[in-house]
Amino acid sequence: MIHAVTMGLGLFGLWLLLSGFLDNTLLLGLGVFSCVVSVYIAARMEVVDHESVPLQLKFGVFGYLFWLSAEIGKANWAVTKVILSPRMRLNQRMITVQANQTTDVGRVTFANSITLTPGTITVETERQSFLVHALTNDAADLEALTDMGNRVSAVENRS
Incomplete structure (x- = not known):
């Protein structure tokens, strides 16, 4: 579960960085939605593990x-x-x-x-x-x- 949360936060952070939309509520909501769907699909595919989502950035x-x-x-x-x-x-x-x-x-x-x-x-x-x-x-x-x-x-x- 912790790996999925880490992956979701990382995806959303990357989305924020690349999109630049910090003031539009609709776009922020859609960004959160797309990250949640991506994490859900990755979890269903069983690709969320300790190697694909490192918990600490060395x-x-x-x-x-x-x-x-x-x-x-x-x-x-x-x-x-x-x-x-x-x-x-x-x-x-x-x-x-x-x-x-x-x-x-x-x-x-x-x-x-x-x-x-x-x-x-x-x-x-x-x-x-x-x-x-x-x-x-x-x-x-x-x-x-x-x-x-x-x-x-x-x-x-x-x-």
């Missing part, structure tokens, strides 16, 4: 998101330099990155973090490893990708 998530934003900015700059260079120094290759995350959410976060970083994309996922396509040698830095995985694991394990 503070490490904010640090990780800040770090990831900086990494995305650095990778954007590196890819921009390669693209604008008179001779494109592309050295495309596929690499395998070990995934040591213990939960599905951790693995998805790691795979999406790789894909969000310009110059890399997660092509295939297995239980313990990912196949990653990299545009350049810098993007294919296995040490940097392993560090990213370790950071995701650190956030994931702080329970």
Whole structure:
């Protein structure tokens, strides 16, 4: 029950943030109604559990998101330099990155973090490893990708 309430509050908070309607009673009521219906459907589908609705937002998530934003900015700059260079120094290759995350959410976060970083994309996922396509040698830095995985694991394990 607590997970459903948490999910409902989160959905309504997101709805308020995205809609911007704070002074229209009808729209607020419809927003509450849509969130209640969404939670009801999710509960009937039995997808409301401890993994899909975390009760506490770990503070490490904010640090990780800040770090990831900086990494995305650095990778954007590196890819921009390669693209604008008179001779494109592309050295495309596929690499395998070990995934040591213990939960599905951790693995998805790691795979999406790789894909969000310009110059890399997660092509295939297995239980313990990912196949990653990299545009350049810098993007294919296995040490940097392993560090990213370790950071995701650190956030994931702080329970």
